[in-house]
Amino acid sequence: MRIADISFRNRPLFLAPMEDVTDPAFRLLCKRFGADMVYTEFVSADALIRSVKRTEQKLTLLEAERPVAIQLYGRDVDTLVEAARIAEEANPDCIDLNFGCPVRKVACKGAGAGLLQDPDRMLSITRAVVAATRLPVTVKTRLGWDEGRKNIVDLAERLQDCGIQALTIHGRTRAQMYKGEADWSLIGSVKNNPRMHIPIIGNGDVTTAEGCLQCFELYGVDAVMVGRASLGRPWIFAEMRHFLDTGKNDAFLSFDEQKAVLKEYIIRAIYWLDLAEDTPIEEVMHQRLKGIIHSRRHLAASPLFKGIPNFRDTRIAMLRAETLAELFDIIDRVEPGELNSSAGNK
Numbered sequence: 001m002r003i004a005d006i007s008f009r010n011r012p013l014f015l016a017p018m019e020d021v022t023d024p025a026f027r028l029l030c031k032r033f034g035a036d037m038v039y040t041e042f043v044s045a046d047a048l049i050r051s052v053k054r055t056e057q058k059l060t061l062l063e064a065e066r067p068v069a070i071q072l073y074g075r076d077v078d079t080l081v082e083a084a085r086i087a088e089e090a091n092p093d094c095i096d097l098n099f100g101c102p103v104r105k106v107a108c109k110g111a112g113a114g115l116l117q118d119p120d121r122m123l124s125i126t127r128a129v130v131a132a133t134r135l136p137v138t139v140k141t142r143l144g145w146d147e148g149r150k151n152i153v154d155l156a157e158r159l160q161d162c163g164i165q166a167l168t169i170h171g172r173t174r175a176q177m178y179k180g181e182a183d184w185s186l187i188g189s190v191k192n193n194p195r196m197h198i199p200i201i202g203n204g205d206v207t208t209a210e211g212c213l214q215c216f217e218l219y220g221v222d223a224v225m226v227g228r229a230s231l232g233r234p235w236i237f238a239e240m241r242h243f244l245d246t247g248k249n250d251a252f253l254s255f256d257e258q259k260a261v262l263k264e265y266i267i268r269a270i271y272w273l274d275l276a277e278d279t280p281i282e283e284v285m286h287q288r289l290k291g292i293i294h295s296r297r298h299l300a301a302s303p304l305f306k307g308i309p310n311f312r313d314t315r316i317a318m319l320r321a322e323t324l325a326e327l328f329d330i331i332d333r334v335e336p337g338e339l340n341s342s343a344g345n346k
């Protein structure tokens with residue numbers, strides 16, 4: 001399948017955009033393990049046009065992670081157009097528009113999933129951004145605002161008519177937030193609508209290689225996007241890829257290899273947030289660093305530590321560690337438990 005001029009292998013796997021999670025360090029690791037497309041965290045169009053430093057930092061892209069999309073959110077047409085022009089200067093492969101974020105501070109201000117209640121505005125934004133940039137524009141959204149208003153089949157056609165090059169659908173409504181199960185049947189209806197010709201990327205609750213294969217087979221989507229299941233586990237893309245390509249479920253990293261990946265992530269996060277490229281990491285082993293705090297989300301979520309002896313105490317110690325020396329000492333001493341020796345965590 002293709003998104004504009006970008007071609008992908010058969011049954012590609014995409015890393016979902018996730019705030020505070022899909023930083024360049026994490027995206028790079030997911031890419032290395034086989035993610036075919038990655039997205040930045042969502043970037044506020046309002047903050048971008050006001051040159052907020054923390055927001056501008058989200059535009060940092062690495063050559064090695066391509067293809068990569070910068071995701072924008074907002075509610076005002078002109079602001080999004082200006083933000084898309086600024087984002088274009090960072091030279092991503094696509095601009096993705098977020099019409100799916102359910103959180104109150106975004107959706108209730110009319111941005112993100114809030115635009116599901118105002119399709120005309122959503123379409124005006126999309127048309128204007130498509131016209132304003134030379135880059136392919138894609139959209140990520142949900143099934144609709146709530147159970148009674150699941151309008152994605154109609155909306156998908158109208159978004160396509162605005163000139164977008166791919167559509168990602170998370171199989172929940174805004175009202176569901178992240179609760180309940182993702183419903184893929186409407187994603188399938190969009191894909192099977194004969195009027196649709198752009199790639200459809202399915203998203204929601206894909207956590208295993210078998211589940212991923214089913215999504216391709218049952219719903220015919222062009223790509224599957226994985227979010228939460230990748231937290232603290234970028235190697236999930238290698239497991240899924242291997243299963244899709246060979247039908248075998250045996251592409252697991254060893255316990256020590258998984259530990260090494262998490263340590264690499266922490267170091268990369270530190271270089272991203274704290275250090276100049278030429279500073280040796282040994283110089284900061286005993287300092288408090290932003291990268292350590294930032295990495296905690298992945299450490300807390302990683303399945304690697306589930307089932308280890310003294311899980312609770314080790315986890316607390318890891319999440320309290322303030323320096324790299326302390327944190328690596330804890331990680332180095334972790335031994336696999338019974339659960340870790342079963343498939344998936346060997």
Ligand SMILES: Cc1cc2nc3c(=O)[nH]c(=O)nc-3n(C[C@H](O)[C@H](O)[C@H](O)COP(=O)(O)O)c2cc1C
Nearest residue numbers: 016017018019041042098170204205206226227228
């Ligand atoms: C911590 C977190 C942050 C997220 N941030 C974003 C975001 O910035 N942009 C976006 O489009 N979706 C965001 N999402 C939604 C995910 O991209 C994805 O649609 C959702 O988690 C469902 O996929 P999953 O079941 O594979 O996790 C976020 C989800 C989580 C859990």
